[in-house]
């Protein structure tokens with residue numbers, strides 16, 4: 001059984017899709033009602049119904065938060081409503097973290113953060129949680145971290161994997177500058193720089209300065225890319241470079 005991504009028995013896909021859909025709608029209603037208790041009950045029920053952490057993170061939390069964004073953008077809900085939905089989701093994620101079976105062995109060392117200026121934190125937080133549950137020794141720095149602090153964290157943690165989040169496209173110069181500094185100033189350059197967040201989905205190609213970085217479209221893609229092969233994993237944990 002895959003502890004994070006779950007396991008779908010043959011023929012169960014339509015039933016699972018229905019459960020996911022119900023959970024997403026119920027969770028969104030709880031967010032809009034501002035009921036942390038109801039939101040928690042919905043997620044508890046979804047877990048009993050067999051939804052994996054991955055299903056809940058992507059198909060419930062992410063989908064509901066995207067809908068919150070749409071309602072906020074169109075002035076159907078206020079910024080306070082959005083803040084409340086964010087706070088509830090972050091709270092429930094921290095409860096789910098306690099349910100994760102964090103393995104003793106490590107797959108490697110990782111630092112995950114959001115680029116300076118970036119305030120969207122739920123996405124990289126999900127990546128950090130899932131990698132930890134996969135056996136990575138993760139330092140999650142939160143977001144909007146000054147570059148000096150990020151460099152120091154990568155160095156101290158001997159990270160073979162560095163994950164960086166960007167939602168707002170106007171932070172691209174900060175991403176480029178940070179990657180340049182990582183590559184030129186660190187003794188120990190992470191073998192894999194993994195970029196993610198909504199802004200990267202809008203790019204048709206990575207700017208040349210980011211050549212050699214990897215991009216994950218969402219959490220499932222991030223998991224696929226960090227599972228890789230034994231060889232590349234070993235390279236990531238030892239800090240060796242690969243392309």
Ligand code: B12
Nearest residue numbers: 069073119120121122123163164165196197198216218219
């Ligand atoms: C909550 C929220 C906020 C909160 C964030 C608080 C917090 N603590 O996180 C606050 C209020 C601070 C905020 C501010 C702003 N926001 Co805002 N925000 C949102 C909202 C509603 C939800 C974000 C979220 O949590 N999504 C759920 C997560 C799980 O999705 P995700 O980030 O995409 O992450 C997934 C993948 O992208 C990927 N991923 C993400 N990071 C990483 C990292 C790595 C390493 C990897 C591998 C993968 C990965 O994996 C995740 C899981 O699948 C979105 C709506 C939306 N569509 O996302 C708007 C949204 C992103 N915000 C928007 C805007 C405009 C803003 C502001 C400019 C508003 C303003 N005028 O001030 C500011 C900008 C702040 C800044 N400098 O960054 C717009 C962006 C439009 C655009 N593309 O230009 C959106 C889309 C809302 C909208 N529909 O208009 N926001």
